[in-house]
Amino acid sequence: MKFFLDTANVDQIKRINDLGLCDGVTTNPSLINKEGRDFKEVVTEIASFVDGPISAEVTSYDYENMVKEARYIATWADNIVVKIPMTEDGLKAVNTLSKEGIKTNCTLIFSVSQGLMAAKAGATYISPFVGRIDDMGEDGIRLIRELREVLDIYGLESEIIAASIRTNKHLEGSALAGAHIATIPGSIFEKLWSHPLTDAGIASFKKDWEAFENRGK
Ligand code: G3P
Numbered sequence: 142m143k144f145f146l147d148t149a150n151v152d153q154i155k156r157i158n159d160l161g162l163c164d165g166v167t168t169n170p171s172l173i174n175k176e177g178r179d180f181k182e183v184v185t186e187i188a189s190f191v192d193g194p195i196s197a198e199v200t201s202y203d204y205e206n207m208v209k210e211a212r213y214i215a216t217w218a219d220n221i222v223v224k225i226p227m228t229e230d231g232l233k234a235v236n237t238l239s240k241e242g243i244k245t246n247c248t249l250i251f252s253v254s255q256g257l258m259a260a261k262a263g264a265t266y267i268s269p270f271v272g273r274i275d276d277m278g279e280d281g282i283r284l285i286r287e288l289r290e291v292l293d294i295y296g297l298e299s300e301i302i303a304a305s306i307r308t309n310k311h312l313e314g315s316a317l318a319g320a321h322i323a324t325i326p327g328s329i330f331e332k333l334w335s336h337p338l339t340d341a342g343i344a345s346f347k348k349d350w351e352a353f354e355n356r357g358k
Contacts, residue, residue: 142316145193145302145324149176149183153327158191165193167246167268167302167324169224170200181217188218196246196266198224199234207234215243222246222265227255232262239263246302256288260299266322271315272305281305282314289319309333 143164146154149172157163166187173180180197188195195218199210207230211223215238222244225231235245239262246266247259251274259267269288271281285303292299303315303323312333315323325333 142320143193143322145196145322146327146330147172147304147306147324148327149173149178149187150327151183151186154187154191157327157330162330163191163193164322165195165324166191167196167224167304169198169248184214184221185217188220191220194220194222194244194266196222196224198226198248202226202228202230204230204233204237207231208237211238211243211245212241224248224268225264227259232258235259235262235264239265247299248304250288251284253284253287253291256284256299256301257291257295257297260292260297264299266302267299268302268304268324270305271303271311272307274305275311281311282318285315285320286318 144162145165145167146157146163147167149168154163154166176183184195184197197214199207201207201210207225211234214223215221224246225234227247227249235247238245244265246268247264248268250256250259250267250269256267256269269284274281274284285301288301300321303320306312306323306325306329309332312323
């Protein structure tokens, strides 16, 4: 499974990239707004040091302008993927862009039908939002499992990016359900590699080693 970072924070991305755990990055208008930096500047900076796809989202919602924006964003770097919202105009844009060889990430997927349509339209990636589905009292992981099954049955090539990942269970469930990728906020990574029993184990090894070194003193 690949790990993408769901953030536009360059420091966070560098930290995880240094661990060899960053296979790509996804951004969206909210994440760009959070950084308060110029959109193109921050995306090109990230694209310059991450060896993997970087998703940058269009901010128009009509077909003509989405395609225009996407063509421009795609020129920023070789590893750019353009994020397109899951709407009728979005599907049309995905179809046009995929024929031009521009990689797309169809975002805001909340059902199997939406994912199937985006995949058939030619999306390189489809992004179901696990956490937000759970927020509605439904099962985000089940959607990942069903999407993977449908893609496999029909031999569709889109890759599933499990998005809106907020907990260890979201990540582990998405991995077991067959998501090709999970896009994870920088702040969640720490929770993924930590465990209270690891900390307790280290504390007890340290204590015992000190006792060993002090023997006979
Ligand atoms: O990748 C989508 C993500 O940024 C949304 O996360 O936690 O706002 O639902 P969240």
